[in-house]
Amino acid sequence: MARPCVLYIIIPCYNEESVLPITAPVFLRRIQEMTERGLISDDSRILFVNDGSRDETWRIISDLAEKDRHYIGISQSRNRGHQNAVLAGLMEAKDRCDITISIDCDGQDDPNAMDEMVKKYQEGCEVVYGVRSSRETDTFFKRTTAEAFYHLLSWMGVEVVFNHADYRLLSNRVLNELQNFREVNIYLRGMIPLIGFRSAQVPYERHERAAGKSHYPLSKMLGLAFDGITSLSVRPIRMIAAFGMLVSVFSFCLIVWSIVQYFVGNTVPGWASLCAIVCFVGGIQLVSLGIIGEYIGKIYLETKARPRYIISERTYEKKVSEETEAKEEL
Ligand code: UDP
Ligand code: MG
Numbered sequence: 001m002a003r004p005c006v007l008y009i010i011i012p013c014y015n016e017e018s019v020l021p022i023t024a025p026v027f028l029r030r031i032q033e034m035t036e037r038g039l040i041s042d043d044s045r046i047l048f049v050n051d052g053s054r055d056e057t058w059r060i061i062s063d064l065a066e067k068d069r070h071y072i073g074i075s076q077s078r079n080r081g082h083q084n085a086v087l088a089g090l091m092e093a094k095d096r097c098d099i100t101i102s103i104d105c106d107g108q109d110d111p112n113a114m115d116e117m118v119k120k121y122q123e124g125c126e127v128v129y130g131v132r133s134s135r136e137t138d139t140f141f142k143r144t145t146a147e148a149f150y151h152l153l154s155w156m157g158v159e160v161v162f163n164h165a166d167y168r169l170l171s172n173r174v175l176n177e178l179q180n181f182r183e184v185n186i187y188l189r190g191m192i193p194l195i196g197f198r199s200a201q202v203p204y205e206r207h208e209r210a211a212g213k214s215h216y217p218l219s220k221m222l223g224l225a226f227d228g229i230t231s232l233s234v235r236p237i238r239m240i241a242a243f244g245m246l247v248s249v250f251s252f253c254l255i256v257w258s259i260v261q262y263f264v265g266n267t268v269p270g271w272a273s274l275c276a277i278v279c280f281v282g283g284i285q286l287v288s289l290g291i292i293g294e295y296i297g298k299i300y301l302e303t304k305a306r307p308r309y310i311i312s313e314r315t316y317e318k319k320v321s322e323e324t325e326a327k328e329e330l
Pocket of ligand 1: 012013051079085103104106108214215216
């Protein structure tokens with residue numbers, strides 16, 4: 001049987017004083033249950049990341065940490081947003097555990113899906129995405145905007161898992177690769193698929209918030225959507241270039257048309273030449289912008305200094321690990 005792995009549950013918290021006392025014991029129970037079933041080791045932890053809360057959140061986390069050794073916490077110096085809070089937790093846990101599961105602290109994501117996630121990991125998956133099986137508890141507005149956003153993202157060339165938010169299992173190996181993505185504007189949902197490795201999906205029910213209210217009003221949701229597109233896709237720039245080409249073709253037709261009109265005698269003096277010049281310059285400008293944009297896009301991608309390759313298997317490393325495993329068994 002597989003060795004029980006050390007799991008760190010990463011939980012970002014921002015002004016969650018009303019919800020933490022309700023959900024923290026739920027996560028602890030999950031750790032205990034999974035430990036009893038031999039799925040995870042007793043060294044597993046619940047790591048709260050306080051994202052610069054202005055209420056009693058940090059005090060609650062500190063109290064929890066004193067009560068039970070399974071609770072631990074870190075606090076960010078100021079509010080940095082959900083994605084950065086999750087990343088901070090993942091990087092903190094990286095060298096202490098075999099796997100992490102990130103989950104919101106508001107009880108919306110069903111923590112019972114964790115067993116299935118760990119099992120998938122034991123079957124050899126390095127990434128396990130929690131996927132909402134239904135969005136009935138979301139308002140009609142949130143559901144339609146969110147689904148439209150997934151479609152827009154994939155049309156922009158960003159690979160995302162449909163109906164997956166930030167409830168996911170990552171293996172230690174993936175965390176080590178994630179560390180090499182040095183970009184500042186992060187959108188984890190788009191970055192994790194870039195890392196690759198074997199992955200699986202686990203469906204779960206999305207519930208109502210246990211208490212408190214959402215920190216994602218429309219403005220923040222639009223901000224996240226915009227970040228997601230601009231930090232993972234240069235397609236908007238390409239669209240300018242394509243538009244430039246289109247305008248140039250259109251201008252060329254207009255130029256031909258105005259010259260024909262000139263010869264037919266349908267014009268006042270100067271009109272045809274003026275029309276031709278305006279069209280020509282307009283087209284040239286947009287195409288030039290597009291070409292410059294293409295270079296800017298390249299510079300943008302280069303500045304991220306993302307890893308150029310990630311190796312998933314090595315024949316010789318496998319042999320070494322098999323040998324050490326065999327030795328351990330002896
Ligand atoms: N969160 C955070 N920093 C922020 C906003 C939110 O760490 O600036 C956390 C929050 O405490 C929660 C998770 O991110 O655990 C998701 O936020 P929320 O439930 O408000 O969003 P929704 O589920 O409504 O999209
Ligand atoms: Mg929520």
